[in-house]
């Protein structure tokens with residue numbers, strides 16, 4: 060999720076002071092005044108100043124809205140300024156608002172700084188009343204002609220019917236416009252329930268024996284206006300206002316108020332739009348696309364917003380108003396058809412589109428209306444686009460010389476790149492989801508359901524795609540997770556074990572799908588009244604969190620094939636791959652932060668390197684104690700004498716050494732930070748309950764259970780109420796003699812072996828969970844002796860440093876730096892301990908409520924909490940560097956691959972970020988973007 064959008068710099072000027080300007084004619088604004096005029100208003104002003112045909116109008120500022128919302132009344136001076144601008148508008152149009160002979164009508168439209176589509180209100184046709192409706196009918200080509208229907212006029216668009224306006228459609232049009240005003244005004248301004256108007260409309264159609272609005276004649280609509288006015292009066296206790304200026308003022312107030320409509324509030328929260336911006340209000344002369352076959356309305360894009368391809372994209376609907384397009388009453392035609400219907404307007408439109416794109420130097424989307432052969436531009440903005448289109452368009456604009464590569468880099472995001480890297484389900488697959496959980500690790504996967512790690516490995520070994528389904532996962536499921544295409548759990552949130560490990564692997568995962576009832580012993584789950592057993596096929600979408608029964612077809616990512624080196628970007632005929640390559644190359648040239656990876660196998664290291672990693676920032680060693688090595692760990696824990704312990708460690712040494720050799724070989728020449736063992740040792744022992752049952756059963760059978768009993772006693776002895784705050788990290792190294800020494804020896808020996816074989820190994824030994832310099836000094840003294848002994852003449856250099864993941868370490872970083880050659884921020888633990896949140900428990904338990912209340916806008920485990928945890932990072936970086944200027948600084952928590960966090964780490968001045976292999980390209984891109992945004996650019 061994006062970080063909170065900023066409100067922009069606070070506006071200069073003294074809102075509230077006498078004479079303060081609250082209303083801008085279009086000619087007075089420009090596109091850079093979005094804070095004040097909203098997006099729509101600023102762009103209408105820009106188009107006006109470009110000389111494009113924008114219906115005249117004016118914009119009431121967001122400041123006026125803010126003042127209204129704060130005090131419940133319009134700020135002083137607003138009414139008079141509106142009167143002045145209205146008079147100017149009337150002069151420009153040569154008509155007066157609501158004039159009985161020839162009325163000017165206006166639309167009153169919302170328009171905030173950030174687009175909030177459909178969330179706020181709009182009132183059209185303001186200025187119509189019992190008298191001006193007659194004038195409008197006459198001007199629109201009326202005459203009695205009460206029998207003409209909308210269909211006659213609509214059909215004319217196909218050349219089949221009579222000219223709507225000339226045949227008396229003017230009257231129908233006027234009454235239809237009036238009834239729309241009463242309906243919209245009633246709903247929006249006076250909160251009359253919308254269905255009351257719908258009922259009246261249905262009754263009118265029933266009385267006529269027709270099913271479509273288009274079959275109602277002018278007389279029918281005149282009667283309908285009467286019915287609507289009754290509905291209005293019943294619900295509001297007053298008659299529909301006949302004074303045009305009163306209509307206008309009430310409509311403006313309603314638009315102000317709609318900023319705080321429930322759906323708008325919700326939308327802002329989701330999109331992280333600040334709540335205090337307020338909306339501007341645009342008052343614009345109405346133009347009509349429903350005046351006959353030579354009128355119409357449409358939308359256009361200057362390039363394809365789905366793919367970025369150049370061409371003409373848009374829809375047109377003849378003889379209609381914008382709301383008809385949205386309502387889907389009639390089918391639109393492709394914009395190209397307009398060339399046949401009205402060549403002149405079409406040519407103008409294409410010319411304006413080209414001009415807008417050159418001017419904005421970006422894809423624009425446009426709304427337009429043609430009124431009797433005259434083209435009017437109603438809106439433009441830099442258009443939304445898919446992730447693929449964002450890259451492709453940025454590349455094209457560089458080719459066209461409209462933007463430079465810095466600007467192209469600025470215009471794409473890591474989140475977009477991440478989207479492009481996951482396989483996805485084909486669009487329009489038409490299958491309904493049976494459950495929805497948390498989209499924990501994006502992507503799309505289909506496969507046979509399995510419930511155990513062993514079965515996952517077995518079936519995958521036979522070449523079957525599998526989905527591992529568990530209530531929740533634990534480190535024992537690792538092999539199954541590696542073997543599976545996707546992971547589905549019924550419990551846990553975005554930082555559950557399943558989610559974190561799956562993200563690390565770049566594997567699709569849906570977690571916490573609690574509609575699913577998983578029964579592992581019986582190898583089945585139930586959902587929505589259906590039972591799914593082992594071997595049945597399911598599909599999971601890790602982006603949306605949706606779960607489907609059966610197979611949904613999946614498409615692989617071409618962008619990943621490119622990163623993997625399977626596609627030559629110079630020769631590819633895929634515009635997306637070429638654009639990604641070009642922008643990534645520029646990001647690499649620009650970035651100051653190095654990007655490393657978190658990897659603990661040779662395979663992960665190799666992949667990360669292909670993805671551009673420049674070393675390993677975190678090699679967790681605990682996975683090296685699992686599987687068939689568990690028994691050795693048990694021997695270590697159960698050792699009663701020094702000799703027994705030394706034997707167990709001696710057996711582990713060669714295994715660890717081999718692991719490290721593989722990693723050093725894969726990362727030849729690049730630094731590799733190996734973290735000494737971190738988790739509490741009892742995590743490597745069987746669970747207490749299981750062990751107790753096993754011992755009881757074995758005793759019952761009269762078997763020899765001495766070993767199991769000893770294990771059970773050890774598990775009981777080592778039980779901790781808060782293991783995350785217990786015997787783990789450096790504390791283990793200090794209380795279990797020889798444990799860290801064995802690891803240090805294995806790392807150094809592996810480095811020497813690899814270096815002697817001709818590669819360059821650059822090990823960095825990292826001590827976890829240090830809170831006091833004395834802890835580090837003790838470990839370091841022992842490690843240095845071993846290193847000196849092993850390194851000998853080999854030339855291998857081994858650095859010793861620490862994680863900064865305990866708040867006390869951050870606050871005493873100056874002292875700790877005396878004993879450390881590098882710091883790596885463990886922002887997972889730093890967040891956990893900084894907030895006092897158990898990361899395994901809180902997301903599922905109450906984060907939803909915190910998000911709802913806005914206590915934070917995004918989980919602090921996902922994106923760095925700049926104010927709190929980030930401050931600890933900043934203090935430690937500054938004090939660490941002050942004590943040791945050549946201190947290397949990195950970050951290896953999950954935040955290392957989060958776009959917003961990467962910008963923060965750039966600002967703090969770290970040397971590198973480290974993240975899971977799959978996120979390495981995202982971090983490279985964002986590290987480049989961080990430089991471009993911190994330097995700013997005149998061209999933006």
Ligand code: PEP
Nearest residue numbers: 864885886887888951952
């Ligand atoms: C951290 O705490 O940020 C970290 C990288 O360590 P782990 O997640 O393994 O505790």
Ligand code: MG
Nearest residue numbers: 864885887888
């Ligand atoms: Mg940690």
